[in-house]
Amino acid sequence: MPPVWLLAFLVTAWMQATYLPMWLDFGGAWADLAGGLLVGGGVLLVVLAATEFRRHRTTIVPHQEAERLIQSGIFTRSRIPIYLGDGLILAGFILRWDAVLALPLIPIFFWIIEKRFIIPEEDRLRRKFRMDFARYCEKTRRWL
DSSP states (O other), rough: OOHHHHEEEHHHHHHHHOOOOOTOOOSHHHHHHHHHHHHHHHHHHHHHHHHHHHTTTTOSTTTTSSOOOOHHHHGOOOOOOOHHHHHHHHHHHHTTTGGGGGTTHHHHHHHIIIIIHHHHHHHHHHHHHHHHHHHHHHHHOOOO
């Protein structure tokens, strides 16, 4: 489950910041502000996407068959707003915790999520919704 992956990466970043800071930091208040904005933006994306899943009465759980193809709300901007939100949350906490050495976790997180969840989910949607999903992919980018 993606939340488990996010939690594991957050714990790793926190541990690096707490136990192996190496006297590195991002520079104080601006990092706290930017981190807070990223976490807030990530949470907002997740909430907006979850609201659309609820409104359309389809599953939010990865690896389950979707009942409907959601193309409204936040899904007009990104095909994967929850995963994007998770990445923003991770980046935000890394900034807030001054976990400088944990920065490589961000692209690693995105790579794992894409390989384990996004590609299989999009393959299932492609098989089930065929032309509707193809048109949706043409007009809406995966990330942003």
